Amino acid sequence: MLLAILSGFILAILLPLLKNILRGGLFILLSALPLSLFVYFLSWLPEVKAGGDLLFSYQWVPSANVNLSFQLDGLAMLFCLLITGIGSLVFIYTSSYLKGHPYLGRFYGYLSMFMASMLGLVLSDNLLLIFIFWELTSISSFFLIGFNNDSEASRKSALLALSITGIGGLFLLVGFVLLNQAGGHYSFTALLNSSPDLASHPMYGWILFFLFIGAFTKSAQFPFHFWLPGAMKAPTPVSTYLHSATMVKAGIYLLARFTPVLGETVWWNGTLTLVGGVTMLYAVIHALFRIDLKGILAYSTISALGLIVFLLGIGTPESLLAATVFILVHALYKATLFLVTGIIDHETGTRDVTRLAGLNKVMLPVGIAAFMAALSNAGIPPTFGFLGKDLIYDATLRSGSLFVLLTGAAVVTNICLLFTGFKAGISPFVGPLPQEFKQVHLPSPLMWIPPLLLASCGIVFGLFPFLIEGSLLVPAVSSLLSTAPDFHLQLWHGFNIILLLSTITIGSGIFLFYYLQSSESKLAWVSRFEPFSPKSVLVGMAKGFALFSAAWTNLWQNGKLRHYVFTIMAFLTVLLAVRFLQGIRLNLNLQSLSDLAFYDVAVLLIMATSILFAVFTKSRLQALASVGVMGFCICLIFLFYSAPDLAMTQFSIDTLTVILFVLVLQKLPGYIKEESKAIMWRDGILAFCFGTLICILALEVLQEPLHREISKYYAENAYTMAKGKNVVNVILVDFRGFDTMVEITVLAIAALGVSGLLRLSTRKPENK
Amino acid sequence: MRSLIFRTAAGYLLPILLLFSVFILLRGHYLPGGGFVGGLIASIAFVLHSIANGIENTKKIFKFHPRILMPMGLCLSLFSGLSPLLVNKPFMTGLWFKEPFPVIGMVGSALFFDIGVYLVVIGVVLTIIFTILESI
Structure with missing residues (x-):
């Protein structure tokens, strides 16, 4: 069973290798896969008919309650046969429809990926697994709908379909998580066997809400229906497969699947009947006025989906039978x-x-x-x-x-x-x-x-x-x-x-x-109502959001470093000030100042001098040099207070920073231009407040009781467990080696980013 | 900055500083030092050389662009972390040779991890500084 579901993915992976062998008319051979799957599922028919409990379970991530458990019951069987049966015909059809297309191999890859995701979706017994396959269908259908990727309309509708169904999928996930909290299981069969109290659960309304959004977006129910007509930009075999038998039926499948668990309440039946009814009427009236064959079919598909949801909503045995048929x-x-x-x-x-x-x-x-x-x-x-x-x-x-x-x-x-x-x-x-x-x-x-x-x-x-x-x-x-x-x-x-x-x-x-x-004129008449349609509303919202975020970004990220630093410091100052207004716990022990050695005092004096010098000098180079002096003084302090590793690193970093600054300095004017007095005062006051508050914060941190267990553990075990005597280094390469691994990765990404950005900005003038 | 004294000195300083950086890298497990500091010192050596002799001459010392050092280092670190999996131990378990090697001392997977860090740091710093030098 697992192989049957995964075979589509395997084929999709192998296709890039097979592509060259299959060049020419041999692509039709690929239809052997859906065809054999069709026969495979047919062979299970007698067992399903006998009502056997066909459960296939494979361990996957037991710690997260995600197991590859699949169940083949009547509903799943119906969908499996539709997916593989129509799939086989679509595979055969495509081999001729897109004959000689340069990306035919790619197309078959997407198609088999999609088929496999659909099979997984209808067979899964685990809710999280359903979600995973659900999203996989959204993703693979994105590639299928946007297959003609040189046409902008095609790309746009693929994106629209992906965003609508993808967002729906996220809603679905929330619904599933709530369902797990309410019902206590991620397994569907377990939920089914313990369902009676779900309808009276306080979260029942929310579960329905999230589940419905998921199903309605996928199955193109009003007001989320508009992605489906757009998806008609895809090559016709895709439309056939996605819209007659599979993709859009996924939402229907989900609703049908959950009918015995969540159904038979007023909310369930009422919502489904209403939404289904509105969808079927709205879409079918739209369909009357289309002149594009695919447009007609798209709207009538939406209407038919509405009809099925409507029937599921009525919820009587007769209506469920009617829906299935x-x-x-x-x-x-x-x-x-x-x-x-x-x-x-x-x-x-x-x-x-x-x-x-x-x-x-x-x-x-x-x-x-x-x-x-x-x-x-x-x-x-x-x-x-x-x-x-x-x-x-x-x-x-x-x-x-x-x-x-x-x-x-x-x-x-x-x-x-x-x-x-x-x-x-x-x-x-x-x-x-x-x-x-x-x-x-x-x-x-x-x-x-x-x-x-x-x-x-x-x-x-x-x-x-x-x-x-x-x-x-x-x-x-x-x-x-x-x-x-x-x-x-x-x-x-x-x-x-x-x-x-x-x-x-x-x-x-x-x-x-x-x-x-x-006729054209009737279509034109209908399209006058376009501005009120859900699609226009959504697109308008998206545009408004883009405008808003552009304005917001320009407000804060205006490209001036001074502005950024000011914002960050001002925000932090306000934050700290609010915090300190609630009380400061300071307990300065002046006694401990007595063991200041003369070299401590000397370093402090050098630091103070260089700070003042850096603030008041007009020459950029001098300011830079005094900042460097400060850095080296900090190194000395590290050294005095027994942190040689830190001191060494700081020393080399400072050297590099000064070198970097000097390099950049060539591009800047040599003397610092005076800003207006008011701005200088503003910046000065902010810097002073910020420094004071940070100082208070540092002193307050000292009041906190230190947790020595961790450092003690490292110190004791550095040699016995990691065979190193330098605890700092042992932490870096062994105890917290994974952190280091990620850190150097981040460093490498940052370097690539810097080099990419700089190259971009230097190359531009040449292009002009 | 192209004074004769500086240029001559930089020529001698490069090998000495590189040797020093390797020394710092290797002693890291027992005494202050390690891959990060070692990498910084090595890159300072190259930066010094490039300021004295021009970036073109420094690049000639490399047979390849220093950014190649980043993936090399990352792979080395990753593989040294993965190597315990071969003997059925969890990711990143420290593996050590029983006997110390002459000159180098104890050799284990952590050393290779540190060498990876060393290479990445050189690659990162030189990529950034060379790009800036070139764009000026």
């Missing part, structure tokens, strides 16, 4: 439509629905696939989509007191979804073929077989639901419910209100399709 239905038809869109874009070079027509005449198999997908999308019998739609209406009708409202919302959404499906799947293929597309031809079978395969699944599952009912759907639903579900899928339920609603949906959808023509 709809996940599969949607994955099948949406992936097909995306793949078809990719083919159209690839062959005709446009995705504008107002221009596309009659393509049936040149690429019939693609048209058939699209037609079947559109039927399934519309929920026209005998497709699988019809089953899904029936279940949705069944669920909303039985949802309790608000059933009229909820059913109404579902019907409106479904009508519009039907419209978008027809727009994307049927309208490019019917009607007269425009002159400009006469030369268009059918692409390689590698591209049109995958969508055809997926679309036929949608029909076959509709005709023979028993194929997947017992093996896939029942286990999936039962992992969402505490009790075993009891249902039977069939196409024909007899004449009832559900059938009536279905007929209404199909009828009005088809009417809408003929009545509402897409």
Whole structure:
């Protein structure tokens, strides 16, 4: 199991080496990986069906409660099959879609990394592991969305997607930590077995809040939906994979996964129903006015995700069943439509629905696939989509007191979804073929077989639901419910209100399709509302924040050293003054002054003289020299008070500092220019206050009782344990060797920084 | 600053100071000294030489840019810290040869660690000062 999950990462690592071997048409061989994973997961089907507790646990970081524990239940199985199944088709499709692309190897690397992260996400049993894989999907999808990295729009939307989903991921982490505090476990199964008291826990509201933000950002729910249409800048196979089956379903997966643990409360159901309902209506109405095929699909995807969240929110067994079936239905038809869109874009070079027509005449198999997908999308019998739609209406009708409202919302959404499906799947293929597309031809079978395969699944599952009912759907639903579900899928339920609603949906959808023509002007009309959309608000906030931080930085970091020193000292002075206002504990023992030797006094006198000299001299060089004198005096004091190591180091450092100063001095005017008297006074007073306060602080520190245990320990063990007699050195290279290691690393980084900055500033004039 | 006396003296001072820095480095484990001070003294030696003879001449003494010393030193320190792992001891455990070597004295992983520090310090100081010298 571990190998199955990690194989994608391993492949991604190996790809740079394999790239040269695979040059040419051999990239299709890579689809062997998702295909074999698909078969592997299929082989587990009987065990999952039997309801066995399939837990795989590997030790990883036991001290942090992170173990590689994976569980394969019905829900995970459904997602695994979607991920690997659609993954295989996308792998095959890509080998032809991006044929000859210079970075095809890189693309496959990202793709398999993404697949592996998704698999890890849906299989993880440990919450922290879920988080890790969750972030990995965000990161790998960032690379996939921004794959055309020479286009600025593509880079921007990748960044937008990463920031939205990444921030959501952080919220999720907080939610998981709270969940662990409330439930006492990081393991999901353990939480499940001890869940009853979670809903009454005082942190329950916060857990929901953080979890929801995480799920909503990932699954593009209103108001976080806007990253998804932008992510359409990615090559079409990416859109297919990310938006039909995987990435955006991660949030759905999470919500479904936590339904048995956290669900069945007013807050859970109410929030999900509301957010899902708003998302599905908002997005589907947006989708009506798009003219870009991918734009239509993007908004209808958001709407479908909203619908699933909505169903999860209703929370009855019927609605959970409907949600599960709809996940599969949607994955099948949406992936097909995306793949078809990719083919159209690839062959005709446009995705504008107002221009596309009659393509049936040149690429019939693609048209058939699209037609079947559109039927399934519309929920026209005998497709699988019809089953899904029936279940949705069944669920909303039985949802309790608000059933009229909820059913109404579902019907409106479904009508519009039907419209978008027809727009994307049927309208490019019917009607007269425009002159400009006469030369268009059918692409390689590698591209049109995958969508055809997926679309036929949608029909076959509709005709023979028993194929997947017992093996896939029942286990999936039962992992969402505490009790075993009891249902039977069939196409024909007899004449009832559900059938009536279905007929209404199909009828009005088809009417809408003929009545509402897409055009530029309608799109322009919709885009007038752009300034009020969540995206504009967020971008505006980001811009405002950037302006604010620029202003803030310029205020404090104005490039004048004098200003910096002044700020730092003034702040410290205020801080110390506030501290000393609360009382000073000074106990000067004048007796101890008596053992001052004459050389101490001499050094002090030299220091005092050189300080005064440094302050009042006009020559920069003289000031510098007197600062150097002061440094050497400090060395002497170290030496007198038995710190020879310190003295030696200080001595060499001081020498170097003076040399450095002298070097820089050549660039400065030789004499110090007088600032205005007021500024001199200001600086002088500040320096005096600062010095006094530091002096008081130093004296106060002496009052603290010294902890001698540590130095005693070092002194006693320096020779016995580290075989050294110089305790200072032994501490540096042995006891605290790790610190030293990090310190020299920091030193090296600082040196590189200095050299880089100086070179930059000296090179600039040459460039100009 | 290019006085004849200074230049001549710097020529003799360079090897003496370098020798002194190595001496300080090696005695560090028993007496005041160590890699950090040793490195500083060695860099002072080079800086002195470069002020007297010009930076180009000092660079000629090196076959490579002194910044290479930084990664070299870091690696040496890191590997001396990692070496106990080979004999199944925790990272940074001090390993020592049983018998002292002539002249050098006791040799152990801590010595190599200190040599690493010595090299890094030389590399850091010379990189900074050479860059400043060049940019003036």
